[in-house]
Amino acid sequence: MGGTFDPIHHGHLVAASEVADRFRLDEVVFVPTGRPWQKEGRSVSPAEDRYLMTVIATASNPRFSVSRVDVDRAKVTYTVDTLRDLRATHPDAELFFITGADALASILSWQDWEELFALAKFVGVSRPGFELDTEHLTEHLAQLPPNSVTLVEIPALAISSTECRRRASEDRPVWYLVPDGVVQYISKRNLYRPKDVARSDGVATMSEPAPEKKNWERTE
Numbered sequence: 001m002g003g004t005f006d007p008i009h010h011g012h013l014v015a016a017s018e019v020a021d022r023f024r025l026d027e028v029v030f031v032p033t034g035r036p037w038q039k040e041g042r043s044v045s046p047a048e049d050r051y052l053m054t055v056i057a058t059a060s061n062p063r064f065s066v067s068r069v070d071v072d073r074a075k076v077t078y079t080v081d082t083l084r085d086l087r088a089t090h091p092d093a094e095l096f097f098i099t100g101a102d103a104l105a106s107i108l109s110w111q112d113w114e115e116l117f118a119l120a121k122f123v124g125v126s127r128p129g130f131e132l133d134t135e136h137l138t139e140h141l142a143q144l145p146p147n148s149v150t151l152v153e154i155p156a157l158a159i160s161s162t163e164c165r166r167r168a169s170e171d172r173p174v175w176y177l178v179p180d181g182v183v184q185y186i187s188k189r190n191l192y193r194p195k196d197v198a199r200s201d202g203v204a205t206m207s208e209p210a211p212e213k214k215n216w217e218r219t220e
C-alpha cells in the first residue's frame, strides 16, 4: 500500500487489513512516498518522520511491514518505480497495489500508467466522499486494461491525514484517529505545529523572547 502517510491513520490501516483479508494476502507492505510529486505544491513532513510513523503504526501486526524503497530513492516517487523495486525484492510474489478510490480516479495522470498493470493488480478501496459506484470512476476505469482493477467496499472511516494535521496544528486531539504511538510521535517531534504556538500541556515551543534590557545595561 503506497501513501504519503503524513500521518498514517486508521483509515489506511483498516484498508490494508480489509484487502489482506479479502485477497488472503501473506503480507501488506506499506510504502511511504519519498517525494510525492503530485503533492509538491504543499508542505510535506520529512520522509524519515513519515517512515517512522508508519513503522510505529504497523509494528503490532505480524503481517504488516514497511518498505524504504521510495524514501531511499533520490528522485520523485513514481509507482512504476515502486513496483519495479518490489518485484526485484519479491521475485515470486503476486503483487497487489492497494489504493483509495480517490487516488485511483487520477491514475491516468500517473507516470507511465500504461505499464503499471503488468507489474501488479490494483485494488481500489471505498472512502467516504469517494464511493465506488460513481459515473466518474466507472468512466475512468473503463480506460484501463480489463480486469486490472478490483474495487473493494470497506468500513467507512472519514479520516484524512489533512484533518489529522489540521487538528494537531490547532492543538486538538488526534487520539483514536491515528494509533496511540503515532499521537506520541507527533507530539514528541512537534509535527504540524506552527512554529510560534505554545502547547496546552505547558511544554514551551515558542522561541525564547529576547532578554529584557535593564536600563543600566549599555549596548555600545
Ligand SMILES: Nc1ncnc2c1ncn2[C@@H]1O[C@H](COP(=O)(O)OP(=O)(O)OP(=O)(O)O)[C@@H](O)[C@H]1O
Pocket (backbone or CB within 6 Å): 002, 003, 004, 005, 006, 010, 011, 012, 015, 098, 099, 100, 101, 102, 103, 104, 125, 126, 127, 128, 157, 158, 159, 160, 161, 162, 163
Ligand atoms: N479513510 C480512508 N479510507 C480509505 N482509503 C484511504 C483513507 N485515507 C486514505 N486512503 C487511501 O490511502 C492511500 C494513501 O493516502 P494518503 O497517505 O495520501 O492519505 P490521505 O488521508 O489521503 O492524505 P491527505 O489528506 O494528506 O491527502 C491513498 O490511496 C488514499 O486514497
Ligand SMILES: O=C(O)c1ccc[n+]([C@@H]2O[C@H](COP(=O)([O-])O)[C@@H](O)[C@H]2O)c1
Pocket (backbone or CB within 6 Å): 001, 002, 003, 004, 005, 031, 033, 036, 038, 039, 077, 078, 079, 080, 099, 103, 109, 110, 111
Ligand atoms: O506514479 C505516479 O505518478 C503517482 C502519482 C500520484 C500518486 N502515486 C501513488 O499513489 C499513492 C498515494 O499517493 P498520495 O499522494 O495520495 O499519498 C502513493 O503510493 C503514490 O506514490 C503515484
